[in-house]
Amino acid sequence: MFSELKFPVPWGHVAAKAWGPSEGHPVLCLHGWLDNANTFDRLIPLLPRDCYYVAMDFSGHGLSSHRPAGCPYHFLDYVTDVCRVAAALQWKRFTLMGHSMGGSVAGMDTEAWRKSKRMVIDRLLSLEAKQQTPKARSPEAALQRLLEANGHLTAEGGAILLQRGATETPAGLVYNRDMRVHTQSRESFTVEQCVKLLQKIQDRVLIIVAQDGLLVPHKLNSRNHFVKALREAFESTLKEHIQLVEVPGSHFVHLNEPKVVSGIISNFLTVQNARARL
Numbered sequence: 001m002f003s004e005l006k007f008p009v010p011w012g013h014v015a016a017k018a019w020g021p022s023e024g025h026p027v028l029c030l031h032g033w034l035d036n037a038n039t040f041d042r043l044i045p046l047l048p049r050d051c052y053y054v055a056m057d058f059s060g061h062g063l064s065s066h067r068p069a070g071c072p073y074h075f076l077d078y079v080t081d082v083c084r085v086a087a088a089l090q091w092k093r094f095t096l097m098g099h100s101m102g103g104s105v106a107g108m109d110t111e112a113w114r115k116s117k118r119m120v121i122d123r124l125l126s127l128e129a130k131q132q133t134p135k136a137r138s139p140e141a142a143l144q145r146l147l148e149a150n151g152h153l154t155a156e157g158g159a160i161l162l163q164r165g166a167t168e169t170p171a172g173l174v175y176n177r178d179m180r181v182h183t184q185s186r187e188s189f190t191v192e193q194c195v196k197l198l199q200k201i202q203d204r205v206l207i208i209v210a211q212d213g214l215l216v217p218h219k220l221n222s223r224n225h226f227v228k229a230l231r232e233a234f235e236s237t238l239k240e241h242i243q244l245v246e247v248p249g250s251h252f253v254h255l256n257e258p259k260v261v262s263g264i265i266s267n268f269l270t271v272q273n274a275r276a277r278l
Contacts, residue, residue: 001019002017002018002019003017003018004016004017005017005018005054007056007084007085007088008088009059009065009081009084011059011065011066011067011068011071012064012065012066013064013065014056014057014058014059014064014065014081014084014085015037015056015057015062015063015064016037016054016055016056016057016085017037017038017054017055018052018053018054018055019044019045019052019053019055020049020050020051020052020053021050021052022052023052024049024050024051024052025050025051025052025094025095025269025272025273025276026051026052026054026089026091026093026094026095027051027052027053027054027094027095027096027097027269028054028056028082028085028086028091028094028095028096028097029044029053029054029055029056029097029098029102030055030056030058030078030082030096030097030098030099030101030102030103030105030106031055031056031057031058031061031062031098031099031100031101031102032099032100032101032102033100033101033181034061034149034177034181035061035099035100035161035165036057036061036062036063036161036164036165036176037055037056037057037062037164038055038062038160038161038163038164038165039055039099039160039161039252039254039255040053040055040097040099040254040255041160041255042157042160042254042255042258043254043255043258043261043262043265046258046259046262046266047262047265047266047269048266048269048270048273050273051095051269051273053097054085054089056081056082056085057164058078058081058102058105059073059077059078059081059178060073060177060178060180060181061165061176061177061178061181062164062165062176062177063164063176066178066180067178067180071180072123072180072183073178073180073181073183075101075104075105076108078101078105079105079108082096082105082106093276095269095272097265099252099254100214100251103207107197107198107201107205108197123182123183127179127180127182127183132179134174134175134179135174136169136171136172136173136174137172137173137174138172138173139162139172139173141172142162142166142172142173142175143155143158143159143162146158146161146162146165150251150252151250152212152213152214152250152251152252152256153252153255153256154252154255154256156256157252157255157256160255161255164176165177191226191229191230191233194230194233195230195233195237195238198233198238198242199237199238201241201242202241203241203272204241204242204243204268204271204272205241205242205243206242206243206245206264206265206268207234207242207243207244207245208245208246208247208254208261208264208265209244209245209246209247210246210247210248210249210250210251210253211246211247211248211249212248212249212250212251213249213250213251213253214251231244243268245264247260247261247264248260249261
């Protein structure tokens with residue numbers, strides 16, 4: 001069973017859900033872009049039960065408050081969401097577990113902050129000018145739309161995300177996500193910058209890559225060189241503290257087939273928990 005949590009922020013609250021004993025080894029779970037905390041629903045019950053898992057909804061996602069009008073969603077602002085939640089929990093040291101965008105947020109160093117690009121502001125102003133009313137869909141149509149936008153997601157996984165990702169209205173289901181998350185700034189980094197950021201991480205890191213996920217080299221075309229160079233770095237300069245594991249499955253393997261990754265994550269958490277007690 002899990003419990004619902006709310007953390008006050010200046011624009012409302014950040015919502016989260018928690019599993020396990022509050023005195024257990026702390027693990028903060030970060031979901032992917034346009035997803036929510038429910039993405040970990042099927043995985044966490046398979047992980048060590050002596051850990052305390054808190055899965056948060058990033059601002060503008062799930063049950064968390066939307067950012068104030070006029071404020072764009074910068075990718076690196078999600079790092080602030082994490083800091084606010086960690087401070088509210090009074091966590092000094094904890095494990096970060098992220099999927100997709102959540103994994104990128106987990107690996108970000110504060111030195112990586114970038115000024116927002118002009119096009120981000122332009123997109124935000126254009127979206128506000130339209131003042132579109134959120135579209136209501138039938139439960140079937142809402143699920144179908146979600147699956148069409150996420151080719152790696154199963155119907156069962158989509159239904160789990162919708163439990164938290166949509167609200168029932170008289171007209172039908174309305175997605176909870178704030179449309180302004182589409183305006184978020186997506187800073188680009190070179191391989192060298194990525195490696196330097198990863199080298200700054202002091203603790204042990206586990207990265208799980210799905211063989212049929214979004215980082216499959218032959219599917220990335222122009223990014224082939226980037227992924228190849230980053231993989232080479234993992235096997236050379238980063239191998240001392242970063243463990244890279246490939247597993248069969250798609251981008252949502254943790255939700256579609258949690259048993260594929262639960263053992264790997266459990267072993268990692270067990271070792272981290274033991275080190276924390278030393």
